[in-house]
Amino acid sequence: MRTSIALILALLSPVNAWSQLSNSPIPDFTATVLTGEKVSAAQLIGQPTILIVTPSTDAANSTRLWVEALRKNIDQTQVRIRDVLAIDLPFFMSEEDAIGRAKEKIPARYQDQTWVLNESSLEDALNIPRNSAKAFVFVLDAKGAVIARVEGEPDDTKVLEVEKAVRSTE
Template identity: 65%
Template sequence: MAEMEDRWVFVGHICTYFVVAAACALFTASWVGAAPNSPIPSFEATALSGEKITDAKLIGQPMILIITPSKAAAGDTRKWANALRENLDPKSIRIRDVLAVDLPFFMSEADAIGRAKEKIPARYYDQTWILDETSLETALNIPTGSASAYVIVLDSEGQIIARVSGAPTEQSISQVKLAVQSVK
């Protein structure tokens, strides 16, 4: 539990430092088009593990993206991460925290990854992606700088089957759980 707390304290710190742009995540990606039959644009991201992530990772298994479009939304993100991990079997659906940052001109992707690795436990490296663009926000119709976190449930083909925003409530958690059950 302390590691989760440290992880979310870091998210708040990185949001302050980086001028958060969007989102599920930490991503550094370049968007190139649209994946077939998916509202998610094509992208290539870098995970903290060093693995290159593409939009193909969003296809093949249901996934939940927790998107943090601003520092103000970091608290909602922390609550959603905890609520989803308490209410869903992580083996049945991938949950990815998405924090897209607008890197300042003086900071590289490698710098961002290094800072993130200092705070995020190694077991989350493959789930943490760096994104330096707002294309995801645009594609998912998320207001840049929103004070609310967004939770997007994707089916195995990358189609959005549920979308909620704000802090988790009984109703919104139930909506996400029902969406996940419908794709199993």
């Protein structure tokens, strides 16, 4: 009986949910670049990509740390880096308001690489808890398949895991 319960719990765990997602294409979504253009998941096809998902304002610090670590350790001619601000906007705030606030915080040279997403489909599909205080980093191959996932603030082990995943796409 204990073995059955342990097996059921293991099957329901987030790790298992993630392993089923691994190597599946990134789910379709539409977002707005801070520079104003609309983009979709299709823009992530064709070149390996590191996608940083920021599910809350509390996750902004870990996103900032990831961006700094990745720009130091990843050859951006081989892989593109994009940040998705997954915002669950309150009814009184428009997407334009959110973009305006983000533009105040993000240097102009990175605004074309930062997308605002006002829907939860990406978070649901990638098993990201809404309002998480952690950033989530995904490595996608050129076909848009998720080949690695790390979360939280970067450390040597996590950065190495991302670097290894990027190298596997070459």
